[in-house]
Amino acid sequence: MEKATGHSILKTTNLSIGYTSKKVKTIIASNINIELKKGELVGLIGANGIGKSTLLRTLSNVQNALNGTIKINGKDITTHNPIALAKVMSLVLTEQITSKNLSVFELVALGRQPYTNWLGKLCRKDIEIVNKSLQQTNIANLKYKKCFELSDGQLQKVMIARALAQDTNLIILDEPTTHLDMYHKAYILKLLQKLAQETQKTIVFSSHEVELALQLCSKLIVISKKEVVSDTPNNLIEAGVFDNLFPKDLIAFDKKTQSFKVKK
Amino acid sequence: MENNKTHKTYFILLGLFLVLMFFINISLGSVSIPNIAIFNSLFSTIENTSWQYIILDYRLPKAFTAIVVGSGLGISGLMMQTLFKNPLAGPFVLGITSGASLGVAVVTLGASLFGGFLLGALVSKWTIIAAATLGSFLVMLSVLVISVKVRDAMAILIIGLMFGSISAAIVNVLSYFSSAEELQQYVFWGFGSLGNLSWHELFILSSIYIIGIVLSLSSIKSLNSLLLGENYAKSIGLNIKQSRLVIVISTSLLAGSITAFVGPIAFVGLAIPHISRQIFNSSNHKTLLLAVFLIGAIIMLICDTIAQLPRSDYTLPINAITSLFGAPIVVWLLIRQRKMMF
Numbered sequence: 001m002e003k004a005t006g007h008s009i010l011k012t013t014n015l016s017i018g019y020t021s022k023k024v025k026t027i028i029a030s031n032i033n034i035e036l037k038k039g040e041l042v043g044l045i046g047a048n049g050i051g052k053s054t055l056l057r058t059l060s061n062v063q064n065a066l067n068g069t070i071k072i073n074g075k076d077i078t079t080h081n082p083i084a085l086a087k088v089m090s091l092v093l094t095e096q097i098t099s100k101n102l103s104v105f106e107l108v109a110l111g112r113q114p115y116t117n118w119l120g121k122l123c124r125k126d127i128e129i130v131n132k133s134l135q136q137t138n139i140a141n142l143k144y145k146k147c148f149e150l151s152d153g154q155l156q157k158v159m160i161a162r163a164l165a166q167d168t169n170l171i172i173l174d175e176p177t178t179h180l181d182m183y184h185k186a187y188i189l190k191l192l193q194k195l196a197q198e199t200q201k202t203i204v205f206s207s208h209e210v211e212l213a214l215q216l217c218s219k220l221i222v223i224s225k226k227e228v229v230s231d232t233p234n235n236l237i238e239a240g241v242f243d244n245l246f247p248k249d250l251i252a253f254d255k256k257t258q259s260f261k262v263k264k
Numbered sequence: 265m266e267n268n269k270t271h272k273t274y275f276i277l278l279g280l281f282l283v284l285m286f287f288i289n290i291s292l293g294s295v296s297i298p299n300i301a302i303f304n305s306l307f308s309t310i311e312n313t314s315w316q317y318i319i320l321d322y323r324l325p326k327a328f329t330a331i332v333v334g335s336g337l338g339i340s341g342l343m344m345q346t347l348f349k350n351p352l353a354g355p356f357v358l359g360i361t362s363g364a365s366l367g368v369a370v371v372t373l374g375a376s377l378f379g380g381f382l383l384g385a386l387v388s389k390w391t392i393i394a395a396a397t398l399g400s401f402l403v404m405l406s407v408l409v410i411s412v413k414v415r416d417a418m419a420i421l422i423i424g425l426m427f428g429s430i431s432a433a434i435v436n437v438l439s440y441f442s443s444a445e446e447l448q449q450y451v452f453w454g455f456g457s458l459g460n461l462s463w464h465e466l467f468i469l470s471s472i473y474i475i476g477i478v479l480s481l482s483s484i485k486s487l488n489s490l491l492l493g494e495n496y497a498k499s500i501g502l503n504i505k506q507s508r509l510v511i512v513i514s515t516s517l518l519a520g521s522i523t524a525f526v527g528p529i530a531f532v533g534l535a536i537p538h539i540s541r542q543i544f545n546s547s548n549h550k551t552l553l554l555a556v557f558l559i560g561a562i563i564m565l566i567c568d569t570i571a572q573l574p575r576s577d578y579t580l581p582i583n584a585i586t587s588l589f590g591a592p593i594v595v596w597l598l599i600r601q602r603k604m605m606f
Contacts (some may be wrong), residue, residue: 062495087501098491099346
């Protein structure tokens with residue numbers, strides 16, 4: 001019961017997602033009802049092409065919902081102006097940043113833009129928050145490095161630090177573990193878990209790392225062809241959601257080890 | 265913070281160098297005038313009135329024009345490179361200068377063609393500026409619209425070249441139907457020259473230049489956001505459409521008005537931002553804008569000093585000098601891929 005009293009950060013009601021092109025609506029998923037609370041680490045799981053990115057893009061207001069509402073902190077997402085939205089939600093995207101000539105500090109400091117003046121001048125508080133974000137993501141030693149000098153794993157941490165510096169209740173990450181080796185995949189997701197607990201931010205990420213997500217997340221959103229469900233990992237396993245996640249000809253979910261096994 | 269100190273030193277050195285280049289520029293020319301006379305003529309009247317005339321009404325406005333042209337083209341190039349996420353963008357490469365040329369061609373060469381509507385008197389400096397700015401604005405908008413659809417950086421450059429070709433073709437057609445005097449007027453404008461501006465014209469150019477510079481200063485924060493890419497920029501609260509429009513207007517005002525007054529000048533807009541990034545090792549537009557201003561002004565003064573061929577009766581077209589210096593820089597940038605980053 002103690003979870004029900006938690007503060008609702010993100011709430012969708014009868015949300016439909018998809019594309020509108022030439023007046024033809026292509027619905028990818030509908031009837032999505034999710035509620036995310038403070039301090040939760042939420043994994044978004046689903047097969048390739050099922051609509052994970054579309055859902056994240058819709059939640060982050062990059063594309064419009066076809067139907068239904070999304071509320072952030074109890075306020076409809078479409079009524080936020082760009083600056084107000086930037087103060088409640090930060091993003092880590094799959095796309096590369098345009099300029100890698102920025103130093104790590106400069107890049108993370110760009111996360112302070114919603115709060116700075118017309119010139120983007122950093123005040124003492126901004127610099128403190130940037131330094132704290134660097135420490136929380138364990139990259140304080142990279143502060144003066146240029147982004148082109150970093151490995152993929154380091155760059156991903158920098159992007160997470162930038163999202164932290166934006167000081168929002170909600171952080172959304174689109175596949176933060178792609179291009180990383182197994183160790184760094186676990187490292188990044190473990191870092192997200194720590195950050196959600198320490199900072200009480202709500203962190204949502206999409207990932208193909210079902211097994212890691214099952215171990216680390218407090219809640220999962222699973223998209224399958226039939227429906228979009230969200231619950232704790234254990235409840236989802238009990239409900240047999242993972243048996244229907246992928247086509248059944250090659251792999252099967254093993255409840256005991258909470259992992260997928262290749263059929264022999 | 266270490267960085268800030270070195271930057272400050274660089275800025276002071278560049279500032280001093282700019283002043284030095286300014287004095288060298290006005291002290292050299294086809295007529296040899298002793299330095300003392302030059303110095304005195306700036307602050308009091310001297311006996312040799314023709315010397316004073318040369319300095320006050322020819323060399324001085326020319327030097328100021330060089331500063332406006334170098335810094336203005338450099339800053340518009342800087343903004344284009346960030347806006348188009350393309351290190352090879354610049355007023356000349358993207359066809360913005362061609363757009364301005366086309367505008368000028370339409371009013372100078374087209375005057376007889378549309379003679380019924382346009383009286384000869386209408387082809388004033390203001391008409392030329394308006395036409396050049398409008399031409400560059402239209403090309404800039406078209407390139408921007410295309411760049412939204414075509415993500416490939418190289419394709420955008422090729423499209424810019426195509427705009428250049430189309431403008432050239434239209435200019436050819438126009439020149440076929442125009443009179444000899446009109447053609448001469450256009451051809452001379454096309455050579456590019458810093459020395460044709462009176463104080464009055466320099467005043468007009470500077471007014472538009474200042475509007476462009478103020479707009480570029482107001483875009484510093486948006487330009488820095490754009491270094492992350494558009495989706496990230498949006499996510500940190502940038503109103504993309506609005507800031508894009510401000511940047512486009514600012515670049516068209518700068519590139520358009522400068523081209524209108526001094527003719528098409530190649531490569532300055534492209535090369536200066538890269539030199540500035542190299543020297544300051546930074547992509548922060550707060551630093552770069554001032555750096556581009558100083559370095560652009562200095563390089564244009566040097567180019568103009570060379571073009572004057574001091575102590576001789578000849579003057580080279582300024583466009584040739586900037587190309588000679590700028591084109592190798594572009595080649596050098598392409599060879600050293602890593603330095604293409606911005």
